[in-house]
Amino acid sequence: MSYELPKTLVTTVVGSYPYFPEALKALQLRKRGERGREYEELVRRAIARAVEDYLSAGVDVVSDGEQRREDMAVFFAEELRGFRLSGLVRIFDNVYYRRPVIADRVEWDHEIIVEDFRYAARLSKGRPVKVTLTGPYTMYTWSLDRYYGDMRKAMLDLAEALSREIKALVEAGARYIQVDEPALSTRPRKEDVILAGEALGIMVGKLSNVKRIMHVCYGKLERLFPEVLDFPIDQLDLEMKNSNYALLELLKEYSFDKELGLGVIDVHSERVESVDEIMEGIGLGLEILPPEKIYVKPDCGLKRLSRETALAKLRNMVEAARRAREELA
Amino acid sequence: MRLYAGICGSFPRPPELRRAINEFREGKIDRVEFEERYKASFKRVVRLQEDNGLNLLTSGLLLWDDLLRPFAENLGGIRLGRLLRFFDNNFYYRCPVIVDQIRWTRPITLDEVRGLSEAASRAVKAVVPGPYTFLKLSEDRFYGSKDKLADDVVQALRQEIESLSDLADFIQLDEPSLVDPELGEDDRRWGVELVNALLEAVGVSRDKLLIATYFNLDSRSYSILLEVRAGLHLDLSSTKNADHILMEEGYSGDLLSLGVIDSRSIFPEDPGDIAGRVEKLLEKVSAKALAISTSSWLDYIPFEDAVEKLKTLGEVLRRLEAGSR
Numbered sequence: 202m203s204y205e206l207p208k209t210l211v212t213t214v215v216g217s218y219p220y221f222p223e224a225l226k227a228l229q230l231r232k233r234g235e236r237g238r239e240y241e242e243l244v245r246r247a248i249a250r251a252v253e254d255y256l257s258a259g260v261d262v263v264s265d266g267e268q269r270r271e272d273m274a275v276f277f278a279e280e281l282r283g284f285r286l287s288g289l290v291r292i293f294d295n296v297y298y299r300r301p302v303i304a305d306r307v308e309w310d311h312e313i314i315v316e317d318f319r320y321a322a323r324l325s326k327g328r329p330v331k332v333t334l335t336g337p338y339t340m341y342t343w344s345l346d347r348y349y350g351d352m353r354k355a356m357l358d359l360a361e362a363l364s365r366e367i368k369a370l371v372e373a374g375a376r377y378i379q380v381d382e383p384a385l386s387t388r389p390r391k392e393d394v395i396l397a398g399e400a401l402g403i404m405v406g407k408l409s410n411v412k413r414i415m416h417v418c419y420g421k422l423e424r425l426f427p428e429v430l431d432f433p434i435d436q437l438d439l440e441m442k443n444s445n446y447a448l449l450e451l452l453k454e455y456s457f458d459k460e461l462g463l464g465v466i467d468v469h470s471e472r473v474e475s476v477d478e479i480m481e482g483i484g485l486g487l488e489i490l491p492p493e494k495i496y497v498k499p500d501c502g503l504k505r506l507s508r509e510t511a512l513a514k515l516r517n518m519v520e521a522a523r524r525a526r527e528e529l530a
Numbered sequence: 531m532r533l534y535a536g537i538c539g540s541f542p543r544p545p546e547l548r549r550a551i552n553e554f555r556e557g558k559i560d561r562v563e564f565e566e567r568y569k570a571s572f573k574r575v576v577r578l579q580e581d582n583g584l585n586l587l588t589s590g591l592l593l594w595d596d597l598l599r600p601f602a603e604n605l606g607g608i609r610l611g612r613l614l615r616f617f618d619n620n621f622y623y624r625c626p627v628i629v630d631q632i633r634w635t636r637p638i639t640l641d642e643v644r645g646l647s648e649a650a651s652r653a654v655k656a657v658v659p660g661p662y663t664f665l666k667l668s669e670d671r672f673y674g675s676k677d678k679l680a681d682d683v684v685q686a687l688r689q690e691i692e693s694l695s696d697l698a699d700f701i702q703l704d705e706p707s708l709v710d711p712e713l714g715e716d717d718r719r720w721g722v723e724l725v726n727a728l729l730e731a732v733g734v735s736r737d738k739l740l741i742a743t744y745f746n747l748d749s750r751s752y753s754i755l756l757e758v759r760a761g762l763h764l765d766l767s768s769t770k771n772a773d774h775i776l777m778e779e780g781y782s783g784d785l786l787s788l789g790v791i792d793s794r795s796i797f798p799e800d801p802g803d804i805a806g807r808v809e810k811l812l813e814k815v816s817a818k819a820l821a822i823s824t825s826s827w828l829d830y831i832p833f834e835d836a837v838e839k840l841k842t843l844g845e846v847l848r849r850l851e852a853g854s855r
Contacts, residue, residue, distance in 0.1 A: 287796070288832030291542065293613055293622035294595045295551045300620075300832075302796065343620055345831065350797040388618050390711075420615070 204261075204327030209492035209529065210483065210522045211261045213462070215416055215438065216333035216381065217273075217502030218254065218266030219511050223247040228271050244269045245320055252324045254508070258515035259523075262329045262377055265314070265321040267502065273335045273381060274301055274343040281362050283307035287345055301344040307358045309365035315373050322374060331377035332370050334363055336415070337404075338397040339384035353396060360400035367404055371411055378405060379414040379438065383501075386420030394425055398432045406433040414438050414462065418501045422448050427455055438462025440500035443469065446485045453489045461490055464500035465521070466514045471506060473513045479521035492529055497522045534821040535847035536586030537579070537840070538742060538763060538789060539657050539704065542833040543592055547571035568593065569645075576649045578837060583844030586653050586700070586821055589646040596623035597659050597704055597827075598667060605686055606633030611669055617706060617745045619794070619830055626668040628679065634686040637693040647697045656698035660705035660741060661687055661728050662721035667707065684728045695734040700785070702740045702763065703728070706826070709743040709751045709765075718754050729759050736760050737784040737818065744789060744826035747772040752779055761785025761817070766807075767792035767825035773807060777814045786817035789825035791843055796835040801845035808850060822846055 220228070224247035230240040251266025270276035278284035278301030285304045289297035314332060321330045337359035341352060349355035367378055385397055405413040415432060417425060418440035429437060437457075441448060441464040452461070465482040466474060479497075486495045497518060503511040543551070550567040553559045559567075575590040594600055596616065602608050607630035613622040643656045661683045665676070673679035691701055707713070708721050725741055732739070742763035743755060752775050755762060762781070766772040766789050788811065790804050808822055822843065828836040 288834050289545070289548070290832055291829050292620060293624075295543070295548060295555070297548065345796045345835075347796050347798070384620075387615060 202327040204325075204329075206261050206329070207522075207526060209495070210526050211496050212259070212519050212522045213262035213331060213377075213496050213498045214255065214260055214264050214515070215462075215499055215502045216264050216267050216331070216379065217270070217504035218251040218264070218268070219504055219506055219508040220268065221247040221250045221508070223250070224268040227269070231271075244317070248317060248321055249324055252321050254512050255515070256326060256328070258512055259519040260328070260515055262331050262496070263321065263325050264331050264333060265317045267333065267504065269314070269317060272298070274340055275299065277313065277335050277340060277363075278344065280311070280313040281307055281359075282310050283348065283358075284344070301340070303341075303344050303346045303348045303355060305348055307355065307362050309362040312369050313366050315366070315369045318370055318375050319373055329377050330375070331379055331414070332375045333379045333381055333416070334366060336380040336382040336385075336397065337363065337400040338393065339382050342384040342388065356396055356400050357403065360403035364404045367408070371408065376410065377412045377414065378408070379416055380404060381416045383416070383418050383420075385417050386422045386424060388424070391428065394428045398428060402433050412436060416462065416501075418464070419443070423451055426451060430455060430457070430459075434459065436460035436462055436496065438464075438496070438498065440464045441486075442467045442474075442482060443500050446482060449485055449489055457489065458494070460494045460496060461486065462496045462498050465497055466499035466518055468499050468501045468503055468506060471510045473510060474517060476517050476521045476524065479518055480525050483521060483525045487525075487529075492526070531817065532819040533847065533850060534586040534653065534819060535584050535843050536655060536821060536823055537584070537588055537828060537843070538744065538787070538793065538824045539588060539591055539597075539702070539827040540594060540829050541575050541578075541588070541590035541592070542828055542831070542836045544571045544574055544833055547592055572645065573649060576646065578840055580651060582840040583847055584652070584840065585847070586655055587646065587650045588655050588657060589642050591642075591657060591827075593642070596621075598623060598626050598664060600638050601659060601664070601686075601690075602626035604636075604638045606635055607631050607672065608668075614667075617710070619745075621829060623667065626664075628668055628670045628672050630672055632679070632682040632686050634689040638690055640693050640697070643694050643697045653699040654697070655700040655702055655740075656694045657702045657704060657742075658687060658690055658694075660703035660708070660725055662724050663705050663707040665724075666710075666721075680724055680727075684724065684731060687728055688732045691728075691732050691734055691739075695738075698738070700738050700740055701734065702742045703760075704742045704744075706742075706744050708741070708755065709746045709748070711746050711748060711751075713751075715750065715754070718751060722754055722757050726757070726759050740785055740787060742787070744768070747775060749775045749779065752776070756781075761787065761819075763787035763789060763821075763823060765789040765825040767795070773811060776811060781815040781817065783817055785819045785821070786815060787821040787823045789823050790846070791822070791824045791839050793824040793826045793828050793839065794830045796831050796838075799842050801842050801849055804842070804846045805849035805853065808846070809853060822850070
């Protein structure tokens with residue numbers, strides 16, 4: 202079944218969707234190390250429900266809702282060779298989590314999200330399914346390194362390992378590959394941004410006929426510029442709504458001409474943005490880029506919202522994009 | 531030169547304290563039981579420092595939710611705001627929101643420091659946030675004037691520091707914002723002036739006061755830091771050329787604390803290498819008292835890895851002492 206994407210203002214998601222009860226149960230099983238048939242069946246049911254919601258909202262490019270992943274770094278750390286989990290580390294107050302520990306050389310030895318992609322693609326009624334992978338910079342900075350003692354070496358191995366997964370995804374038919382690097386906006390050093398670009402080159406630099414996307418959010422996104430302009434990506438997916446579209450000015454200054462994933466939905470607020478409000482955000486994006494270069498999407502993953510809110514926000518987002526297209530026509 | 535070894539600030543909460551805090555907050559245990567369990571954890575952390583040969587002890591700041599929290603909760607005029615990222619760490623603090631005049635009404639950390647001085651058989655160090663970092667990480671909704679707000683923060687911290695002066699051998703004022711790489715030169719100078727204003731005002735001998743900077747050290751910030759009229763703690767682990775900067779610029783003063791143990795990494799560290807680094811640094815720097823320390827607080831690694839840091843720190847001290855004999 203084929204689906205014709207709109208020529209302009211394509212709607213999409215960043216990746217995660219609120220967990221369905223099936224996913225929560227699957228995550229509990231996973232924690233206990235029980236990854237048998239029941240676990241896989243629960244994950245599939247959760248993915249199916251996420252895709253169903255995307256379709257009902259009318260999103261053009263969907264995802265698997267990341268229903269299998271509790272934490273974006275821990276998930277890949279559990280799947281790649283070379284990692285183990287640390288003891289508990291504080292994140293705030295008395296809230297602790299386990300950080301991935303790089304305890305040996307990082308390597309890819311099995312497909313990680315390929316089957317989830319295939320399954321989501323079977324259900325998406327021809328709509329493209331975007332796959333999302335946590336990038337080497339975020340994986341490294343959110344982990345504790347006990348093996349390399351050298352960020353560059355570790356990141357290049359991480360990039361190599363993730364490139365194997367990307368290759369498998371592309372072979373399975375994935376055409377929208379998104380590398381998530383939320384940690385990149387939290388660090389001040391230019392050399393880190395350059396290194397992240399080099400790692401991206403290893404992962405997606407040689408891909409053709411594939412939409413290569415990098416997602417970054419929160420923190421100081423301006424730190425990525427101007428280096429990010431030379432990254433081997435087709436689309437930069439950014440949080441915009443939360444920071445009141447302040448970054449658009451910077452994009453204009455740099456004559457940004459890649460595609461832009463324009464965040465028009467605040468994922469930290471249960472308030473559902475009105476269609477008019479979202480159209481206003483799209484309008485701001487259109488002041489600096491032509492509509493065919495703008496992908497309309499939430500600021501970040503939706504997993505922290507209630508399902509009802511997430512769905513309502515997506516519906517309004519899709520409607521806003523539709524009306525904006527009408528106005529342009 | 532007197533040689534010390536001690537951690538920079540906090541130690542990770544032992545698992546049993548994490549549980550006790552949760553149970554107390556959920557109303558499952560009363561205050562009396564909570565206090566008992568806290569004291570047991572506190573003693574464990576003090577003993578861990580002593581058993582590993584450290585001779586400058588902290589309380590581990592085990593009840594501090596973040597650098598500013600005890601002060602945000604106990605100074606008048608402040609309420610707690612949203613969670614914000616603490617510098618470039620995957621760690622968040624609650625932003626103090628200033629809604630009225632800041633007032634110090636009673637000692638905030640006195641009981642904790644008294645407990646430490648009673649439990650410890652060696653020199654002890656108290657920790658308070660420095661005035662500049664306090665201002666930088668807070669949100670002002672009352673003063674509207676940086677100078678007026680700064681005056682009241684200085685007065686509040688002055689009273690807190692003076693309340694601790696009889697109990698602590700050293701008092702550390704944490705000022706990570708002073709070395710924030712994104713800080714402009716004018717702001718950095720203003721920050722140092724603010725710290726010096728507090729040092730002028732406080733009735734405590736300067737040779738027991740230490741300004742702790744961490745998460746960065748670069749040559750521009752270091753040259754301004756040298757204008758601080760108290761001892762310095764420097765993070766020598768966050769930037770590759772920090773040792774070089776210190777060697778180039780030198781140091782001479784009463785008190786210098788070298789953050790040579792990386793508090794944000796669990797990569798194995800060799801005590802021999804670290805002792806060698808310190809010996810090399812000592813060719814260019816001099817202080818009446820020198821401390822070797824962790825680069826910053828130890829909140830960023832698990833408890834068991836922090837214990838490893840204590841072992842390394844103790845071993846470095848032994849090697850340096852053996853070398854100087």
